[in-house]
Amino acid sequence: MVVRKKESLFSEYDLDKDGEIDLQDIENVTKLEEIQRAERRQRHQRYMAWYALVGMLNYPIAIIFTEWVGLTNASKLLTDIAPTYFIAAAGVAGAFMGVSAWMNRNN
Numbered sequence: 211m212v213v214r215k216k217e218s219l220f221s222e223y224d225l226d227k228d229g230e231i232d233l234q235d236i237e238n239v240t241k242l243e244e245i246q247r248a249e250r251r252q253r254h255q256r257y258m259a260w261y262a263l264v265g266m267l268n269y270p271i272a273i274i275f276t277e278w279v280g281l282t283n284a285s286k287l288l289t290d291i292a293p294t295y296f297i298a299a300a301g302v303a304g305a306f307m308g309v310s311a312w313m314n315r316n317n
């Protein structure tokens with residue numbers, strides 16, 4: 211299948227710029243989009259793991275800060291939910307690292 215090019219929405223898919231969008235162009239665009247999608251997914255998972263780690267590191271600081279400012283009720287509430295929060299955040303970070311290691315092993 212060959213589609214003649216007129217400046218159109220599909221011009222960006224003509225990767226080899228020969229003026230036609232052929233099957234090879236479509237396959238190349240498909241592969242390129244798969245790579246870009248995988249890269250975006252990995253980036254977002256990495257961000258999620260980093261936010262979880264930063265949150266875990268800052269959690270004790272938040273407790274100390276609320277106690278220092280005089281928000282003793284907030285400090286108590288933060289302390290009460292700490293075990294649940296740490297398990298959840300460690301799960302996110304650990305899952306990311308485990309999946310990353312597993313995917314690298316398969317490559």
Ligand SMILES: [Ca+2]
Pocket residue numbers: 224225226227228229230231232235
């Ligand atoms: Ca082409």
